[in-house]
Amino acid sequence: MALSVGTKAPDFSLKSKNASGLVDVKLSNNFGKKNTVVVFFPLAYTSVCTAELCDVTAGLSAYAALGADVIGISVDSPFTQEAWAAKEKIQITLASDLNKTTIKAYDVVFPMLAGVGDTAARAVFVVDKAGVIQYAEQTPTPKDLPDFNKVKEVLGR
Secondary structure, eight states, X not given: OOOOTTSBOXXXXXXXXXXXXXXXXXXXXXXXXXXXXXXXXSOTXXXXXXXXXXXXXXXXXXXXXXXXXXXXXXXXXXXXXXXXXXXXXXXXXXXXXXXXHHHHHTTOEETXXXXXXXXXXXXXXXXXXXXXXXXXXXXXXXXXXXXXXXHHHHHTO
């Protein structure tokens, strides 16, 4: 079961790949500055994940207007994430949890997805400027999408 509302969000430092190379993505970089929407998704290049992240990208300005940054996390390598993002025009920051430390810290491990191994479950968290979780949702199955309207509602409070 994913971490609950009111819990201090575990900080993370994960790798992301962009045109300038590998960079560190740290949740705590937003503490004191802005809220963060942390989106866990199982795997790049899958149909549901592609639809989800493309939809989030399409609404990126709405998240920015609500004072929030969005970080997508999967167990894919940063190189795979970069290629997928370029192909699908995904513009949110993607971070690689290749070692699965962050999915374990947030308790969102989906064991043996399609028999290929442990991945992130599909989940979303709103972490406020103080680093406290204000919204937490893990979907019943990887095919189900989180309620991003509720995410925006929480950000708008």
